[in-house]
Amino acid sequence: MPVADPSFSPSIDGLTDATLHDVLIVGGGLVGASLAIALERLGLEVGLIEAAPPGALPAVFDERNLSFAEATVNALSALGVLQKLSAPSGAIERIHISRRGDFGRSLLDAGKYGRREFGRVVVARDFGEALEARLAELPRLRRYRPARFLGLATDDAVQRAVCVSDGDGERVLRARLLVAADGTRSGVRAALGIGSDEHDYRQTLFVTRLRTSRGPDGTAYERLGEHGPTALLPRGDRHYGLIHAVAREDADAVAALDDNAFLARAQEVFGWRAGRFLGCGARSAHPAIRVLAQRTTAARALLVGNAAQTIHPIGAQGFNLGLRDALTLAELIEHARRADPTADCGDPALLAAYVERRRDDRERTLAFSDGLARLTANDAPLLRPLRSLGLFATDRLPSAQAYLVGGAMGYRGDVPALCRQVQA
Missing domain, CATH: 3.50.50.60 (FAD/NAD(P)-binding domain)
Structure with missing residues (x-):
């Protein structure tokens, strides 16, 4: 408003x-x-x-x-x-x-x-x-x-x-x-x-729906890093909700990535605990x-x-x-x-x-x-x-x-x- x-x-x-x-x-x-x-x-x-x-x-x-x-x-x-x-x-x-x-x-x-x-x-x-x-x-x-x-x-x-x-x-x-x-x-x-x-954390959070090789089993993941968290939340539709934080100065470059490149980036930061990242929905970005x-x-x-x-x-x-x-x-x-x-x-x-x-x-x-x-x-x-x-x-x-x-x-x-x- x-x-x-x-x-x-x-x-x-x-x-x-x-x-x-x-x-x-x-x-x-x-x-x-x-x-x-x-x-x-x-x-x-x-x-x-x-x-x-x-x-x-x-x-x-x-x-x-x-x-x-x-x-x-x-x-x-x-x-x-x-x-x-x-x-x-x-x-x-x-x-x-x-x-x-x-x-x-x-x-x-x-x-x-x-x-x-x-x-x-x-x-x-x-x-x-x-x-x-x-x-x-x-x-x-x-x-x-x-x-x-x-x-x-x-x-x-x-x-x-x-x-x-x-x-x-x-x-x-x-x-x-x-x-x-x-x-x-x-x-x-x-x-x-x-x-x-106000305090600007100088982070941008990318939010999307994530499909993985192993469906959610009720575990929510919070993977912390120097530019903020990468979190996976178990949704009810057999997908995860992904929140991926990046440094503010990298946000435009990350937003320009195609889906495969974005998934590879998130996978590299998060790791393999939830299996391979296979696909994602539309992404939105929000400053922290x-x-x-x-x-x-x-x-x-x-x-x-x-x-x-x-x-x-x-x-x-x-x-x-x-x-x-x-x-x-x-x-x-x-x-x-x-x-x-x-x-x-x-x-x-x-x-x-x-x-x-x-x-x-x-x-x-x-x-x-x-x-x-x-x-x-x-x-x-x-x-x-x-x-x-x-x-x-x-x-x-x-x-x-x-x-x-x-x-x-x-x-x-x-x-x-x-x-x-x-x-x-």
């Missing part, structure tokens, strides 16, 4: 929508749509501003592969989303971690922890269709689509006034709580005057840049998902973290409304409770993702034995494995109840 002009301040005369939303969500992607679904059962007036028109999916729902932690699988099942998948998902039963040029490796096995799997792999397009099917069942949700966030209009202490444009022109929508779920370059974040801190909002709340406003934090995809933490943002907000609103049915969704005390509740999970996940990305990409000779020792220890020390397993399954900090609600 384009960044809005923070100085935008339209006149609201003739533009006001009659509906006062309890919660107005900007962004209909993975996290925004999930939040709308989570709020439906609370009997609130919820609005969802979506850039994509009816019948179309947001651009984020492409051929990328999403790794859902167990906590995410639990929550999305409880919300009735995963049941809408029309294509099979792939189980992650084991996680194999190694680094090119270092000895040692770590193998995490779900069976050792009394689990059938750590999580599941879902194609983003399939997930988008499942979300859309679930959204279509929500009778109270008011969807504005296609619509574009323009900026913040004059508001007061009890509501936010948000200017949008849609097929009927410009209008002002009102909300007790405005939620920014509009991605890394969040227009809402800019309009609220919330700054962000960390963007962290300097704060996640403002008066009657809150940032979730990539609008709050866009992190390196190593360890597949991004969407899982964003979903826990959304579910924590929904849970806090539910608790407040249970105590007082007229409770204000934008109350400062509720937003403060959200920040406190999310602090541990957010800080630990950010530190894990960023630390792993920087440490594994650093090719300094003195670090090699330390990394190898770390992999060796992780493979043999139960406490070290337990730390990785808890994070892999999405259980960091005080997670929402839906994440622990195991489905039959």
